[in-house]
Amino acid sequence: MKNFTYVRANSIEDAVSRATSDRQAMFIAGGTNLVDRLKVFLDEPSQLVDVSRLEMKQIERTNTGSLKIGALVTNTALANHIEVRRNYPLLSRAVLAGASQQIRNMATVGGNLMQRTRCPYYYDTAFPCNKRQQNTGCPATTGMNRTHAILGASESCVATNPSDMSVALAAIDAVVEVEGVQGKREIPLIDFHRLPGNNPERDTNLEPGELITAVILPPLSFSQSGVYLKLRDRASYAFALVSVATALEVAGDKIKTARVALGGVAHKPWRAMEAEEFLIGKAANKSNFEQAAEIALQDAQPLAHNGFKVELSKRAIRRALAVSAQGGGLA
Amino acid sequence: MTEEEQKLSPKQRSRRNFLGQSLFTAGAAIAAPSLLNSCQNKTVSASNALVEGETMIGLKINGQLKTLNIEPRVTLLDALRENLGLTGSKKGCDHGQCGACTVLIDGQRAYSCLTLAIMQEGNEITTIEGLATEDNLHPVQTAFLENDGFQCGYCTPGQICASVALLEEVNNGSVSYVTRDLTNPPELASLSESEIKERMSGNLCRCSAYNGIVAAVQQAAGQTPPSPAASIEHSQVG
Ligand SMILES: Cc1cc2nc3c(=O)[nH]c(=O)nc-3n(C[C@H](O)[C@H](O)[C@H](O)COP(=O)(O)OP(=O)(O)OC[C@H]3O[C@@H](n4cnc5c(N)ncnc54)[C@H](O)[C@@H]3O)c2cc1C
Ligand code: FES
Ligand code: FES
Numbered sequence: 257m258k259n260f261t262y263v264r265a266n267s268i269e270d271a272v273s274r275a276t277s278d279r280q281a282m283f284i285a286g287g288t289n290l291v292d293r294l295k296v297f298l299d300e301p302s303q304l305v306d307v308s309r310l311e312m313k314q315i316e317r318t319n320t321g322s323l324k325i326g327a328l329v330t331n332t333a334l335a336n337h338i339e340v341r342r343n344y345p346l347l348s349r350a351v352l353a354g355a356s357q358q359i360r361n362m363a364t365v366g367g368n369l370m371q372r373t374r375c376p377y378y379y380d381t382a383f384p385c386n387k388r389q390q391n392t393g394c395p396a397t398t399g400m401n402r403t404h405a406i407l408g409a410s411e412s413c414v415a416t417n418p419s420d421m422s423v424a425l426a427a428i429d430a431v432v433e434v435e436g437v438q439g440k441r442e443i444p445l446i447d448f449h450r451l452p453g454n455n456p457e458r459d460t461n462l463e464p465g466e467l468i469t470a471v472i473l474p475p476l477s478f479s480q481s482g483v484y485l486k487l488r489d490r491a492s493y494a495f496a497l498v499s500v501a502t503a504l505e506v507a508g509d510k511i512k513t514a515r516v517a518l519g520g521v522a523h524k525p526w527r528a529m530e531a532e533e534f535l536i537g538k539a540a541n542k543s544n545f546e547q548a549a550e551i552a553l554q555d556a557q558p559l560a561h562n563g564f565k566v567e568l569s570k571r572a573i574r575r576a577l578a579v580s581a582q583g584g585g586l587a
Numbered sequence: 588m589t590e591e592e593q594k595l596s597p598k599q600r601s602r603r604n605f606l607g608q609s610l611f612t613a614g615a616a617i618a619a620p621s622l623l624n625s626c627q628n629k630t631v632s633a634s635n636a637l638v639e640g641e642t643m644i645g646l647k648i649n650g651q652l653k654t655l656n657i658e659p660r661v662t663l664l665d666a667l668r669e670n671l672g673l674t675g676s677k678k679g680c681d682h683g684q685c686g687a688c689t690v691l692i693d694g695q696r697a698y699s700c701l702t703l704a705i706m707q708e709g710n711e712i713t714t715i716e717g718l719a720t721e722d723n724l725h726p727v728q729t730a731f732l733e734n735d736g737f738q739c740g741y742c743t744p745g746q747i748c749a750s751v752a753l754l755e756e757v758n759n760g761s762v763s764y765v766t767r768d769l770t771n772p773p774e775l776a777s778l779s780e781s782e783i784k785e786r787m788s789g790n791l792c793r794c795s796a797y798n799g800i801v802a803a804v805q806q807a808a809g810q811t812p813p814s815p816a817a818s819i820e821h822s823q824v825g
Contacts, residue, residue: 335762336760341769358697361695362701586767
């Protein structure tokens with residue numbers, strides 16, 4: 257690890273102004289992703305701005321009925337909060353599906369949103385990587401790409417976003433609140449992360465110096481139907497090969513609203529909007545779920561080793577939707 | 588084995604060996620209560636100052652305030668092992684992937700390899716060395732001994748710290764990925780094997796002593812662990 261100077265921010269403004277005036281500065285919260293990256297020289301900040309002691313640790317109801325989650329709420333506190341367990345069970349389940357209890361105790365909501373890909377080429381500085389350094393090449397496109405993207409990738413990057421939490425947040429239509437020297441702004445979760453295009457070095461639309469301050473969950477009347485299904489190489493403590501978050505609002509025998517988001521398949525949490533639209537007005541049955549799954553994956557472009565993800569995603573969608581149709585729960 | 592040791596029960600003997608290896612920390616544990624009072628104040632030294640190069644920081648470890656001179660890049664694990672001689676916490680992977688470095692921070696389990704020591708000023712850190720009292724092993728330590736919760740022992744300090752926290756979490760009504768009804772968390776008496784496995788998944792055991800580890804957690808949870816022979820059949824993932 258390269259050495260750096262260290263400072264504890266004493267306010268949001270202090271943190272933001274330090275990170276804005278020094279472009280080589282980085283925030284640190286739980287440290288579970290950044291410390292790891294520092295150890296292998298993926299990041300070499302001049303200064304670490306420790307935001308972990310700031311007051312962003314509350315979960316509170318807003319007057320519009322949303323739930324506002326401070327950026328420093330730990331993953332454990334989020335998953336166990338009674339309102340989250342009751343009203344956003346798919347979020348609780350998604351967070352609990354990630355990492356291990358130890359990591360979730362340390363990890364924060366803001367840090368989880370900002371965690372970087374687990375692409376092995378990105379992690380190994382012996383290889384070139386467009387995400388690490390622009391225009392150096394992407395060895396994953398022709399190399400070992402079993403864990404890589406099947407949707408929305410580009411020639412310059414086929415990495416996936418590893419966050420489970422973000423997939424549930426995408427399905428919930430969450431909003432990210434950020435603050436920079438210019439003030440506050442809100443970014444819908446589905447626009448927060450980016451597709452790689454020609455700039456895979458940028459994971460998100462956060463501007464330099466901006467700090468995530470909160471995530472806002474709008475009310476979701478049919479959230480009880482929420483499901484988070486994660487498929488991975490071992491039963492626990494492993495990143496998703498494919499994951500899916502679903503929720504269904506069924507009125508009479510017709511679907512009124514559907515939410516389908518996928519993880520492990522793209523550079524960002526992937527909302528399957530066309531599949532959702534297809535389901536509206538349809539009966540909640542097996543054949544419609546099968547068609548929705550086909551639609552969700554119709555643009556999939558598998559690489560040499562990850563073709564299995566296409567079929568796995570379809571099956572995961574069918575299964576999750578079926579459980580959502582039964583009222584949600586453990587899929 | 589000396590004559591005197593031969594007279595001891597296996598349990599007392601292991602306690603002895605354990606003590607022999609951790610005299611330093613036994614001392615720390617004795618001194619704990621009085622020092623705890625003097626360092627309960629959460630104010631943090633060097634607050635807000637820009638830290639460059641080596642700095643003196645204070646860490647509260649097993650009830651004792653320790654000062655050490657370190658660079659900001661030093662992880663808590665390295666500070667414990669290299670600066671403070673507390674080598675109970677192990678370095679398995681150094682990347683948050685094995686659990687050998689698990690300690691308790693303000694009672695919550697955490698990987699000491701993924702946090703910087705300087706970030707932990709003011710927090711209560713408990714390592715494996717701080718669990719036993721002068722004459723008594725922590726009940727979780729006893730449970731690991733009595734249920735063969737290890738083979739080589741390298742992962743054991745982390746497994747034990749994780750188990751201690753697990754019991755507390757269940758007591759506090761925490762849920763896991765495999766909890767069927769998220770609004771109805773399991774209790775210790777009814778904590779299933781699949782719940783224990785999921786909740787202990789952040790600690791790998793290269794010797795694969797998992798059946799013994801699950802049994803140890805069951806015993807510490809007040810359940811009656813199955814006999815070792817029975818647990819072979821039980822080991823199919825539930
Ligand atoms: C072995 C292992 C397994 C894991 N498995 C999973 C998994 O299965 N699923 C999953 O989802 N995750 C998994 N994780 C990742 C884990 O969820 C993240 O490391 C964690 O959420 C990051 O949060 P943090 O607070 O520790 O972030 P930090 O490490 O402190 O920071 C991460 C990044 O976010 C930035 N940052 C932090 N806070 C803010 C803020 N408020 N505003 C702007 N930027 C900020 C930092 O500058 C840094 O770049 C795993 C991690 C490990 C080590
Ligand atoms: S050494 Fe910390 S998790 Fe492996
Ligand atoms: S006992 Fe050897 S690694 Fe667990």
